[in-house]
Each structure stands twice: as C-alpha cells, then as structure tokens.
Amino acid sequence: MKEKVFILECEIYSEDLIYKKLKEIIDLLDLKDIPDKILIKPNMLSARRPQEGVTTHPAVISAIAKVFKDKNIIIGDSPANFSRPLEEYWEKCGYKEISEKYNIPLKKFEKSILIEIKVNNKTYKIPLTSFINEFSIINVPKFKTHSLTTLTLGVKNLYGLIPGVSKSILHSKFINPYDFSDFLVEFYKKIENRIFLTIIDGIVGMEENGPSAGKLRKIEYIILGKKPIYVDYVCCKLIGIEPEKIDFIKIYKERYGIEEIEIIGEYKKIKNFKLPSTKKYFFIRNRVLSKLVSPLVKNFKIIPVINEKKCKKCYACYNICPVKAISKDLKFNRKNCILCFCCFEVCPYKAIDVKKSFIAKIFT
C-alpha cells in the first residue's frame, strides 16, 4: 500500500481554520487505533514569539489539541539552551495559553530512559524522555532550514525528545554532518513505532540560515502524514529539492528503502526556496576535498563569529558549546570548533554570523 502524505493549503494562522482542515483529514485517515495518551511535540527551539517563525505556531498546536480533545494529551519539548527557565519558553511560544484554554499539562522532560543506537558499528547509549514509554507522539515541526542538516522537518524534530543538554553533547560525537544524519536516521528508526502522526507547520517557514536566524518565507501549507520520513520527502518535493540531496533522507532510503508515496492535495511548488549557505560548504568539504591535502583544503573554512553590535552577552552560546570552543569573554577558538552550529541555533538575538574564509567564498 502506498504511504499517504497530505498537503493542506492554509494561508493564515487561524485555529478554527486549521482545526477544520485537520479534522477532515484525520477522519479520512485509517486511525482506528488512536492512542489514548498523546504527547504533542512542537519545535520549541527557543523562547521566541510565534511571529518570529522559529517555533511551531500555537494556532497549529491548539488546533491539534482540539481535534484530540477527548484523549489524554500533554505538550512537551526540551530545548537545548538550559540557561533559561522552561516556563519562559512556554509563555513566549504561546503554549501556556493553550494549556490554560484546553486544560492540557505542559511537561518538562525530567525523567529519561536509555536506548541503544548503533552508528558506524559503534553503540551509543542515548537518553530519551521517559514519556515515550507511555505516550504516542504527535510530531509537530516547523518547516525550516538548518545549517547542519540543511532542513529541519519531521525526522529532525524528534531529536528534541532527547532531554536538554545531551543534544549538544551528542554533536561532539558526530562531528561530520553526514555522521550526524546517520545518527538521526538510527534514532528515528528506534522510535518510529511511537510516532502516531507528523504535522508540519509550513504556513510560514524559514529559509536561508535557519533554524533560528534565517528569513521567514510564506509556504502556506500544512503537510501531514503518519511517517515523518515520508512527510519530509514530500516537503523536499514541495520546495523543488531532490530529497536524496538531504543526507538523512538519502541514508534512510539506501538503508531501509522508501515506498511509493501518494500525495493527496493540490499544491504549487515553492520557487527559489533558499537553503543555508553552509550546505555547499559541507558538500565541497566532505565529498570533494576530503581526500586532498593541500593549502587549498587547509584554508577552506567557515567559522561562527559574534556580531558585537547585536550580542547582548546572554552566554547561551558559551553554555551550549559541546567542545568549549567559546571562551568566557565570548571569543571563538577556531581550532576547537567542530562546526555543530549549536551556538548559532540558540542565540536569541541572531548575533552569530557564519564567516567564510577567502577560499571558501570562492568555492561556494
């Protein structure tokens, strides 16, 4: 049987409109066994207002809550920046209001279980929120670009089920973006049967240097399906990118295969969707130059730099860096930096830029 992915046209963030559209589709889907206990997992990357386009819009979360109101629902996510209280995230992202309106508890990922993930013949013990044992997941990502994985959609949003700081520590184990994508695939495979639905908030997405400092882009669709990897595949088609050009989709397809997809819903391709400037850099570094040793390769570099004018000295970047490549006086140690972009991702003031060396500028 073909895997179904729905594309719903939706131009505005109206809870009623989104509710109506979702309800129709959910009634169509073969979801006889709707679980009783559901964890709604938004993308709560940062404590930012909905209109900044960094986090899943509360109108989408609220519409989902209304569709499944008869079930035992909780909302939860665990941002990597642990220097701010979670209550501030809930408030700013607009989830506190939903919690009060529908009497849905907002949950911290305080207890973890350990799961084993095998990547490149090595086994890693990974902490994962213990809610996964009891609750099925409705995965609600935001449609955004990502400096390390090119796009952050359904599969990548599940990374947030790993509590807090463990996420940035894992980056130091998978330094190469391809290895990190390999990890994402194996992590996803391990928890795949706990994902009940994936509903992507693509009404307003983010292009260029996401996931937090890119430009807002109207996409005006909600993309929905049971399996995140298929939903992600369709999202790539929607923005005119060959899905196999995204590492985690390529790895998944080669290793586990992707069945035929039935796309339901009319859609127009989104033209000129801009990917992060790091995409070309990593491609050339890893696929073209990796086997060469020459001054050219040595000088083919990018590095995060702080924009002094925008920096508010909140130290989120300092706290998150998994390899301590940022000093207390907020200077980057270029030798230690593994280009994980965690600092870039958590900076609440878009105060970190990506600087290219002369050679990298020429080649990218």
Ligand code: SF4
């Ligand atoms: S400086 Fe930023 S990009 Fe470099 S390792 Fe630290 S967090 Fe990652």
Ligand code: SF4
């Ligand atoms: S660069 Fe951003 S995250 Fe780092 S201290 Fe400045 S404002 Fe905070």
